[in-house]
Amino acid sequence: xxxxxxxxxxxxxxxxxxxxxxxxxxxxxxxxxxxxxxxxxxxxxxxxxxxxxxxxxxxxxxxxxxxxxxxxxxxxxxxxxxxxxxxxxxxxxxxxxxxxxxxxxxxxxxxxxxxxxxxxxxxxxxxxxxxxxxxxxxxxxxxxxxxxxxxxxxxxxxxxxxxxxxxxxxxxxxxxxxxxxxxxxxxxxxxxxxxxxxxxxxxxxxxxxxxxxxxxxxxxxxxxxxxxxxxxxxxxxxxxxxxxxxxxxxxxxxxxxxxxxxxxxxxxxxxxxxxxxxxxxxxxxxxxxxxxxxxxxxxxxxxxxxxxxxxxxxxxxxxxxxxxxxxxxxxxxxxxxxxxxxxxxxxxxxxxxxxxxxx
Amino acid sequence: xxxxxxxxxxxxxxxxxxxxxxxxxxxxxxxxxxxxxxxxxxxxxxxxxxxxxxxxxxxxxxxxxxxxxxxxxxxxxxxxxxxxxxxxxxxxxxxxxxxxxxxxxxxxxxxxxxxxxxxxxxxxxxxxxxxxxxxxxxxxxxxxxxxxxxxxxxxxxxxxxxxxxxxxxxxxxxxxxxxxxxxxxxxxxxxxxxxxxxxxxxxxxxxxxxxxxxxxxxxxxxxxxxxxxxxxxxxxxxxxxxxxxxxxxxxxxxxxxxxxxxxxxxxxxxxxxxxxxxxxxxxxxxxxxxxxxxxxxxxxxxxxxxxxxxxxxxxxxxxxxxxxxxxxxxxxxxxxxxxxxxxxxxxxxxxxxxxxxxx
DNA sequence: CTGTTAGCGCGTTCAT
DNA sequence: ATGAACGCGCTAACAG
Numbered sequence: 001x002x003x004x005x006x007x008x009x010x011x012x013x014x015x016x017x018x019x020x021x022x023x024x025x026x027x028x029x030x031x032x033x034x035x036x037x038x039x040x041x042x043x044x045x046x047x048x049x050x051x052x053x054x055x056x057x058x059x060x061x062x063x064x065x066x067x068x069x070x071x072x073x074x075x076x077x078x079x080x081x082x083x084x085x086x087x088x089x090x091x092x093x094x095x096x097x098x099x100x101x102x103x104x105x106x107x108x109x110x111x112x113x114x115x116x117x118x119x120x121x122x123x124x125x126x127x128x129x130x131x132x133x134x135x136x137x138x139x140x141x142x143x144x145x146x147x148x149x150x151x152x153x154x155x156x157x158x159x160x161x162x163x164x165x166x167x168x169x170x171x172x173x174x175x176x177x178x179x180x181x182x183x184x185x186x187x188x189x190x191x192x193x194x195x196x197x198x199x200x201x202x203x204x205x206x207x208x209x210x211x212x213x214x215x216x217x218x219x220x221x222x223x224x225x226x227x228x229x230x231x232x233x234x235x236x237x238x239x240x241x242x243x244x245x246x247x248x249x250x251x252x253x254x255x256x257x258x259x260x261x262x263x264x265x266x267x268x269x270x271x272x273x274x275x276x277x278x279x280x281x282x283x284x285x286x287x288x289x290x291x292x293x294x295x296x297x298x299x300x301x302x303x304x305x306x307x308x309x310x311x312x313x314x315x316x317x318x319x320x321x322x323x324x325x326x327x328x329x330x331x332x333x334x335x336x337x338x339x340x341x342x343x344x345x346x347x348x349x350x351x352x353x354x355x356x357x358x359x
Numbered sequence: 360x361x362x363x364x365x366x367x368x369x370x371x372x373x374x375x376x377x378x379x380x381x382x383x384x385x386x387x388x389x390x391x392x393x394x395x396x397x398x399x400x401x402x403x404x405x406x407x408x409x410x411x412x413x414x415x416x417x418x419x420x421x422x423x424x425x426x427x428x429x430x431x432x433x434x435x436x437x438x439x440x441x442x443x444x445x446x447x448x449x450x451x452x453x454x455x456x457x458x459x460x461x462x463x464x465x466x467x468x469x470x471x472x473x474x475x476x477x478x479x480x481x482x483x484x485x486x487x488x489x490x491x492x493x494x495x496x497x498x499x500x501x502x503x504x505x506x507x508x509x510x511x512x513x514x515x516x517x518x519x520x521x522x523x524x525x526x527x528x529x530x531x532x533x534x535x536x537x538x539x540x541x542x543x544x545x546x547x548x549x550x551x552x553x554x555x556x557x558x559x560x561x562x563x564x565x566x567x568x569x570x571x572x573x574x575x576x577x578x579x580x581x582x583x584x585x586x587x588x589x590x591x592x593x594x595x596x597x598x599x600x601x602x603x604x605x606x607x608x609x610x611x612x613x614x615x616x617x618x619x620x621x622x623x624x625x626x627x628x629x630x631x632x633x634x635x636x637x638x639x640x641x642x643x644x645x646x647x648x649x650x651x652x653x654x655x656x657x658x659x660x661x662x663x664x665x666x667x668x669x670x671x672x673x674x675x676x677x678x679x680x681x682x683x684x685x686x687x688x689x690x691x692x693x694x695x696x697x698x699x700x701x702x703x704x705x706x707x708x709x710x711x712x713x714x715x716x717x718x
Numbered sequence: 719c720t721g722t723t724a725g726c727g728c729g730t731t732c733a734t
Numbered sequence: 735a736t737g738a739a740c741g742c743g744c745t746a747a748c749a750g
Contacts, residue, residue, distance in 0.1 A: 019525075019526065019527065020496075020525075020526040020527070020743095022742095022743060022744085023743065023744060023745095024743075024744090032720080032721085033720070033721045033722075034721095034743085034744075034745095035720075035721060035722080035723095035744095035745080035746085036719090036720055036721075038744065038745060038746095039719095039720090039745095042745090049719060049720085050719075050720085051719060051720085054719090054720080066518075066519075066522040068490050068491075068493050068494040069494055069743085069744075070435070070494065070496065070742085070743050070744070071431075071491075071494045071495045071496065072430075072431040072432075072434035072435045072440065072495070072496055072742090072743085072744095073431075073435050073726090073742070073743035073744045073745090074743080074744055074745080075431035075726095075744095076429070076431045076432050076435055076726045076727065076728090076742090076743080076744075076745090077725085077726055077743075077744040077745040077746080078726085078744080078745060078746090079726065079727095079745095081431065083474070083495075090460065091450065091456050091459050091460045091463060092453075092456050092457050092459075092460035092664075092681070093456075094451075094453060094456070097450050097451050097452075097453070097456040098451050100450050100451075100475075101449065101450045101451035101477065104450060104475070104476075104477050105477075108476075108477070108484075113474055113476070113491060113495065114474065114475060114476075115442070115472055115473065115474050115475075116459075116463070116473060116474075116475040117463075117467075117472070117473075118460065118463050118464075118467070125467075131427050132427075132430075132472060134427050135427040135428055135429065135430045136430045136431070136442075136472065137379075137429065137430065137431055159425075160425075163425040166378075166379075167378065167379040168378065168379070249664070278665070278668045281668070282667075282668065305451075305608070306637070306665040306668065308641075309637045309640070309641065309665065309668070309669050309670070310668050310669075310670070311668070311669070311670030311671075312670075322451070379727095381726095381727060381728085382727065382728060382729095383727075383728090391736080391737085392736070392737045392738075393727090393728080393729095393737090394728095394729080394730080394736070394737060394738080394739095395735085395736060395737075397728065397729060397730090398729090398735095398736090401729085408735060408736085409735075409736085410735060410736085413735085413736085428727085428728075429726085429727050429728070431726090431727085431728095432726070432727035432728045432729095432742095433727080433728060433729080434728095434742095435726090435727080435728075435729095435741095435742050435743065435744090436727075436728040436729040436730080436741085436742055437728080437729065437730095437742090438742065438743095
């Protein structure tokens, strides 16, 4: 600043090797103060308090310079950002892809940028990302992955969430996470019950369940829903007929083989998600030579886009995935309320061709 | 600051209503200057120049206060961030979900946060997001959506990319975008040729193609690859036998019906992606009552996870989707080079059960 | 309506 | 090895 600035050519062409264009440069080019430039570009608070003429000059200068504001600087000054975080287990999983898509749709309607974090089911990573999102001053975060049924982890999660809240952050959870927060709650229990009831109505009395890691609250809820319904129907469910399918197609395929080996008389299988159902169908059809639904009926969960294309088309419990994401984002936008809100999203049984009465 | 501060209790407990904890507060609690606190927490440049004792005190204070640095402030001071952008057409599309997952995997290995933007195939939105990512000072962005074959758009894209580069940004493209940049190039042309050759080897001579919006370079390349191969094989392809399937399952289903109406003698169909192939299979099987592969052979493209579960299992051209994303992110990490680099990723024909010799 | 002046929280010289 | 002081780019008071 003390060095004599080179004589500025009036109406100098675009500055060159200066790195990112700053508001200051836009202001100079427009011949106004940076404050005015700022106001012209962002309308400050309330009314548009910049004169028509100056306003135009600023806008022109900004366009000519291809100016975009420095978001970090803006965030620092305003102490707020327009980014939200969405944390999922795995984007490649259609279940999360659908939720994320729903969330991103409304995010963009409101000019929000989303940071997507995938934990690959590692609780440690979830905590980690939450902290980083807090560091980023993300306005809010959607915890879209399943919760973990683990005391110690839940305690740490709550602590991190509290810290985030103390900083003005807002978190909305999808499903049970053991923390008090706005939450969008898919009807996992009643959905599973729906599946069981359908099969029971068809006449099935010998059930198998392909489950997932018990540590996930989603699994726990669905399993619990199925169990309760079975019990209230007076149908026994031997422990050997509940098997962990690992929440992946391949593991579920193996699990299904094991299940059928242990209980060859099974006539109905409830699979706790569609991804695994694909594996189960493959096992039944290609590994075991069992016809579905003639010999074994199968019901899935989620109604992922490919469910209708499976062989046979899968009867499954539909979850409004995109809605879950969208509603979660809505809750973010309507800001944190005094009391945590809960939105229950219902399931629907989609009848296709993987179920029929037992022989 | 002029008001007499309340007598501070020595070793005061955690400060309460102060909003986010600042480095300054950590420093005070540790009894050091903010400079030292900063160095202790980030090892500054070069050697770790903080004394063991002070270092410990700072780290303890930070932990007790649950301090996380203010990323925007850090970004402003360092004028660099650890966020990268990934722009796709639609996360719910398994093709993009897979690419994004691949990219996110390596991003996290390197401590990068990713901002995911979905354009829903709106070129305008692509430009928009690019500018916003530039504003965010994202280190780099992966343009993962297909390019658009449109002169005017390409010009504007190039301008935006140039501006981003001038700001120190780095862009890597997946596929052809008409801009000079590092690019990961899936073998769309030769992949489509592979599909055609396979069908031709089987004895097919009457082809149909379910294509997509011509404006997408991905479509253009795949279509071109198929056409060339057909031509070099001396097999005619009447214009009526190339139909736009809109890149969605439902539109493709409709398109397939139309196609078969126009050309009932078709024995082989090349579908330019697996999502559409699912629709084509449904049309053939459920709407038209045609058996695949007995009456009509079908080859898809991408080898999405569900391809093996379709009815019948889909023979398709595999693209290493996760790799595409991962390698793109790698290119970001190895920084921009003098000359733009190009990485060609090859396809592979995956034989399943949707093809056989014509009757 | 517009310009001036202070920070926002952090990294980074430059002294010490 | 540590601290003081300045600046990153922008918004928000506060004057005119």
